[in-house]
Amino acid sequence: MNSFDHKIEHLILLILASPLLCASLALMLRKFKTYISIPIFIISFFSSLVTLIVIKTFFSLGIGFVNIELFYGVVINLEPINLIFITMVSFLWSMTNLYSISYLNMNKEIIAVKFYLFLSLSIFCTFCIALAPNLIVLFVFYEFLSLSTYPLVSHLGGDEERKSSRVYLYTLIGASVVFFLPAILYLMSHIGHTTFAVGGIANFLPGNVVTVLFILFLYGVAKSAIVPMHFWLPKAMVASFPVSAVLHAVAVVKSGIFIMIKISVYIFGLKYLRENISEFFHANIITILCTVSLLISSVIALYQTRIKSLLAYSTINQLSICLLALSMFHPLAVKAAVIHMVSHALGKITLFFASGYVYCNSRISDLKDFKGLGKKMKFIMALFTIAALSIIGLPIFGGFISKAYIYYAALYKSVNYLVLISLTISVLMTAHYFIKILYSIYDQKSFISHKKEEEYEHKLLSSMTLAILFTSCGTVFYVFIYEYILMLMDLVEY
Amino acid sequence: MIKNLVILEMLLPILIGVSHIVNRRAHLVYLVTCITNVVVCVAAVFICIHVFQSGDMHYYFGGWLPPAGIEFKITKFNSVITCLISVISTATFLHGKNVMFDEIDISKINSFCGVFLICLAGFIGVLLTNDFFNLYVFIEISSLASYSLISISKDKSSIKAAFCYLIIGSIAATFILIGIAYIYSASGTLNIDDFISKLPNIQESNSVRIGYCLILVGILIKSGLFPLHTWLVDSYKSTNSFIVPFLNGTSSKIYIFLAINLTYLIFGIHYSFHHLNISFIFGAMGAMAIIMCSLAALYQSNLRNMLIFSTVSQIGYTFVALGLGSKASAVAAIMFLFGNILAKSSLFMLASNIYLNRRSYDMSKLHNLKSHMPIVVVLFAINGASIAGVPLTIGFSAKISLIIELIKKDMWVMLAIVLCSSLVAILYIWKFMETFLYSKAGSINDSKRKDGFGVYSERELYFPLSIIAFLTGANLICGVFFNRFAEFLNNLIL
Numbered sequence: 001m002n003s004f005d006h007k008i009e010h011l012i013l014l015i016l017a018s019p020l021l022c023a024s025l026a027l028m029l030r031k032f033k034t035y036i037s038i039p040i041f042i043i044s045f046f047s048s049l050v051t052l053i054v055i056k057t058f059f060s061l062g063i064g065f066v067n068i069e070l071f072y073g074v075v076i077n078l079e080p081i082n083l084i085f086i087t088m089v090s091f092l093w094s095m096t097n098l099y100s101i102s103y104l105n106m107n108k109e110i111i112a113v114k115f116y117l118f119l120s121l122s123i124f125c126t127f128c129i130a131l132a133p134n135l136i137v138l139f140v141f142y143e144f145l146s147l148s149t150y151p152l153v154s155h156l157g158g159d160e161e162r163k164s165s166r167v168y169l170y171t172l173i174g175a176s177v178v179f180f181l182p183a184i185l186y187l188m189s190h191i192g193h194t195t196f197a198v199g200g201i202a203n204f205l206p207g208n209v210v211t212v213l214f215i216l217f218l219y220g221v222a223k224s225a226i227v228p229m230h231f232w233l234p235k236a237m238v239a240s241f242p243v244s245a246v247l248h249a250v251a252v253v254k255s256g257i258f259i260m261i262k263i264s265v266y267i268f269g270l271k272y273l274r275e276n277i278s279e280f281f282h283a284n285i286i287t288i289l290c291t292v293s294l295l296i297s298s299v300i301a302l303y304q305t306r307i308k309s310l311l312a313y314s315t316i317n318q319l320s321i322c323l324l325a326l327s328m329f330h331p332l333a334v335k336a337a338v339i340h341m342v343s344h345a346l347g348k349i350t351l352f353f354a355s356g357y358v359y360c361n362s363r364i365s366d367l368k369d370f371k372g373l374g375k376k377m378k379f380i381m382a383l384f385t386i387a388a389l390s391i392i393g394l395p396i397f398g399g400f401i402s403k404a405y406i407y408y409a410a411l412y413k414s415v416n417y418l419v420l421i422s423l424t425i426s427v428l429m430t431a432h433y434f435i436k437i438l439y440s441i442y443d444q445k446s447f448i449s450h451k452k453e454e455e456y457e458h459k460l461l462s463s464m465t466l467a468i469l470f471t472s473c474g475t476v477f478y479v480f481i482y483e484y485i486l487m488l489m490d491l492v493e494y
Numbered sequence: 495m496i497k498n499l500v501i502l503e504m505l506l507p508i509l510i511g512v513s514h515i516v517n518r519r520a521h522l523v524y525l526v527t528c529i530t531n532v533v534v535c536v537a538a539v540f541i542c543i544h545v546f547q548s549g550d551m552h553y554y555f556g557g558w559l560p561p562a563g564i565e566f567k568i569t570k571f572n573s574v575i576t577c578l579i580s581v582i583s584t585a586t587f588l589h590g591k592n593v594m595f596d597e598i599d600i601s602k603i604n605s606f607c608g609v610f611l612i613c614l615a616g617f618i619g620v621l622l623t624n625d626f627f628n629l630y631v632f633i634e635i636s637s638l639a640s641y642s643l644i645s646i647s648k649d650k651s652s653i654k655a656a657f658c659y660l661i662i663g664s665i666a667a668t669f670i671l672i673g674i675a676y677i678y679s680a681s682g683t684l685n686i687d688d689f690i691s692k693l694p695n696i697q698e699s700n701s702v703r704i705g706y707c708l709i710l711v712g713i714l715i716k717s718g719l720f721p722l723h724t725w726l727v728d729s730y731k732s733t734n735s736f737i738v739p740f741l742n743g744t745s746s747k748i749y750i751f752l753a754i755n756l757t758y759l760i761f762g763i764h765y766s767f768h769h770l771n772i773s774f775i776f777g778a779m780g781a782m783a784i785i786m787c788s789l790a791a792l793y794q795s796n797l798r799n800m801l802i803f804s805t806v807s808q809i810g811y812t813f814v815a816l817g818l819g820s821k822a823s824a825v826a827a828i829m830f831l832f833g834n835i836l837a838k839s840s841l842f843m844l845a846s847n848i849y850l851n852r853r854s855y856d857m858s859k860l861h862n863l864k865s866h867m868p869i870v871v872v873l874f875a876i877n878g879a880s881i882a883g884v885p886l887t888i889g890f891s892a893k894i895s896l897i898i899e900l901i902k903k904d905m906w907v908m909l910a911i912v913l914c915s916s917l918v919a920i921l922y923i924w925k926f927m928e929t930f931l932y933s934k935a936g937s938i939n940d941s942k943r944k945d946g947f948g949v950y951s952e953r954e955l956y957f958p959l960s961i962i963a964f965l966t967g968a969n970l971i972c973g974v975f976f977n978r979f980a981e982f983l984n985n986l987i988l
Binding site: 139144157170174177181185188190 | 883884885886894897898901902909913914916917920921924928931932933
């Protein structure tokens with residue numbers, strides 16, 4: 001038992017050190033621009049393998065929740081949910097590093113040192129959010145995550161980038177200061193600490209206070225992009241494709257979802273939330289808020305004409321589904337939310353990678369230019385299709401499994417009609433806007449020639465295709481990942 | 495031996511200051527003043543260490559025992575503040591050689607340094623004395639010195655500002671003097687310890703009440719709380735950039751120290767907050783300061799004016815914290831005091847360095863500073879973060895201790911004001927950061943232009959910047975070890 005503890009400590013230190021190592025590598029190797037990418041990819045891939053070993057060690061510990069002191073005074077919290085989160089982020093981060101080897105080669109306007117430095121720092125902040133033992137530490141790294149992604153969003157320094165990144169920073173920091181911080185400090189002043197614990201620590205506050213606090217958290221954690229707080233996400237899409245892929249489809253937004261899950265499980269306690277959240281017309285008020293967010297974002301997504309903003313609104317949409325699943329507040333719902341979080345991350349990062357590939361190839365970012373691409377880039381478009389079908393939720397792909405699990409959770413014991421209906425509507429809308437693109441991609445009649453293609457064609461075989469292939473394999477073989485997630489989630493103590 | 499250091503600390507600056515009249519060599523004067531500052535600083539640190547080891551120290555002038563004689567009493571609280579003040583004064587001097595020789599006529603430097611030292615001695619006297627009348631004398635010494643320090647500038651409006659300050663400051667000093675007279679008439683003693691022991695018997699007396707209020711009004715005027723802040727804005731705006739960091743770190747902050755001393759230590763929490771209920775006045779004036787001056791700072795396009803208004807709003811925070819009337823809130827107020835002294839003085843110093851390079855404080859001339867003065871921009875970002883309340887700085891520690899106290903007292907309106915204005919603080923700091931980071935829209939060649947703006951480039955300013963970096967480091971250390979810092983401050987005001 002003790003020796004395992006010891007081992008896990010070292011492994012976690014390795015994981016935490018790897019993004020810092022990457023950041024320092026990026027700084028040290030600034031003179032050899034072309035060679036930074038490969039060592040950074042190797043380090044990140046190594047760290048994602050380490051996360052698997054951590055999970056294995058954690059299994060052999062046989063407990064669901066543990067606080068470990070890393071070194072003097074620094075305590076981390078380990079439980080299945082944050083292990084899943086860390087594994088997901090580190091794998092997709094290494095895939096992004098693989099992807100950006102060729103991407104940076106082809107887009108010389110991106111400064112490689114700055115890109116790798118701040119990307120690694122953001123990933124480090126994400127890991128720290130995941131491992132934080134209490135809300136204060138979590139809040140500190142939450143703010144640092146916003147700050148360290150800012151240079152990536154404003155990387156080109158043009159007028160549009162400057163305005164968008166300003167909105168990005170203001171929304172995230174503003175929401176966290178006005179809603180998130182007071183809620184934390186309320187807990188701090190009434191409980192005296194904010195350390196996560198099994199069964200929750202705030203389960204003696206009156207019901208209406210808990211409702212207000214939960215709503216403050218819901219809107220304060222603006223990284224989860226619930227609708228009135230979602231403006232930053234489409235704005236953040238001025239960033240380059242790898243950044244959008246790993247941060248604005250995975251690390252940043254998923255850390256928002258992760259924080260909400262963590263707060264509901266380990267701060268309030270699921271059972272307490274289920275019984276005490278106020279109701280409105282026989283429906284849980286949090287569910288109503290998430291439903292509103294879900295429907296609005298679906299409708300807005302229908303009218304998008306650029307691929308990146310479409311993907312952004314689709315992300316907002318899917319994040320709302322995660323929150324909707326969570327808002328049922330029972331163990332199955334939390335499982336469903338986690339499963340959906342991972343499946344969506346895999347699908348969405350593939351979509352971003354593929355559209356980045358298209359952008360590199362022929363500088364296309366408008367949806368109407370996607371017509372006939374299916375013939376030109378068969379392989380990549382096939383992978384794009386797989387990912388899109390997964391996001392819609394067609395059988396055998398990742399999205400199907402996770403959405404089916406949400407239905408299962410909603411039907412379990414007592415039927416939650418609101419969740420069922422809104423989820424169905426949103427699936428239909430998602431299907432509508434994605435199938436529209438797929439249709440135009442494989443539309444043979446209107447074929448536009450893409451001239452720039454020849455220039456780049458010979459380079460494209462390399463790392464970008466590999467990265468897209470790996471992540472889309474993740475969506476196709478999601479069943480196996482799902483098994484492991486379920487095994488881990490069974491360890492969670494509620 | 496160590497007892498004589500106490501009087502040395504105050505007398506040495508006065509003697510050296512007077513001797514500057516006969517010394518006409520400017521560089522020698524500067525050197526001697528620096529050495530004096532360092533000596534005072536070292537003496538203050540020694541006294542501080544001694545007080546922490548062996549308790550309060552008393553120094554009786556001429557061996558006359560109180561209540562008849564004049565007494566200096568050094569407690570943990572005032573010794574720490576003395577250290578801070580002398581460190582700021584030393585830092586200003588070591589840092590400001592370029593600024594001083596740039597802005598002040600070389601024939602006036604000897605008298606300027608002389609007056610500066612007398613001002614410092616006055617402030618140290620205010621901090622250390624344990625006698626009401628002596629307090630008034632030192633207030634007058636320091637104020638008269640600071641009027642003349644303000645009037646020396648290339649900008650002629652500084653004379654008008656200094657004259658206004660002279661009138662308002664004299665009115666404030668008169669208030670304090672009359673207040674002291676009332677207190678003397680009721681208690682028959684001028685020694686503060688003696689007065690504290692007599693206070694329970696004369697609590698109900700009207701003259702004590704009137705005296706208390708008059709002294710308080712005087713202190714509020716001198717500290718520049720919102721409706722009484724005009725002298726501060728005018729004089730800082732027009733005076734030379736050398737003296738602003740010093741005055742910001744000392745003159746108005748000394749009076750905040752006096753306010754804490756008067757309300758919490760001399761008259762006690764019960765008398766101040768339950769008997770007289772001054773918390774409403776502090777709260778209302780502080781809230782107005784926070785709102786109005788944050789907004790005013792937001793609309794400034796001049797770097798120094800922005801910092802000045804931000805200072806006034808920070809004073810507002812301090813008084814809001816003071817007005818809550820509990821020990822924890824006094825700790826929060828002292829944290830604001832520390833944060834304001836360290837961060838804002840560094841910001842003023844940075845501004846003066848920027849002025850050396852660009853010859854302007856105006857926003858339109860400050861574009862793309864990062865390619866000319868990268869270190870300045872980094873330091874500006876850290877200190878600005880402290881003002882805005884970003885985690886891991888003193889500003890954040892102060893703000894969360896204030897917010898926790900506000901939540902404990904259920905003061906929701908004040909909480910909303912504090913949160914919104916800290917958002918505004920982020921905005922006004924960020925506005926300037928953005929100016930520093932980007933080149934002017936449309937002029938791409940700006941970054942290629944050589945250092946042709948001013949006489950000084952960053953290479954020549956490494957030594958001044960290292961001084962600022964030292965202050966910034968102190969700020970960060972106090973912010974990171976938040977718990978220990980709070981404990982330390984808690985010990986100060988036992």
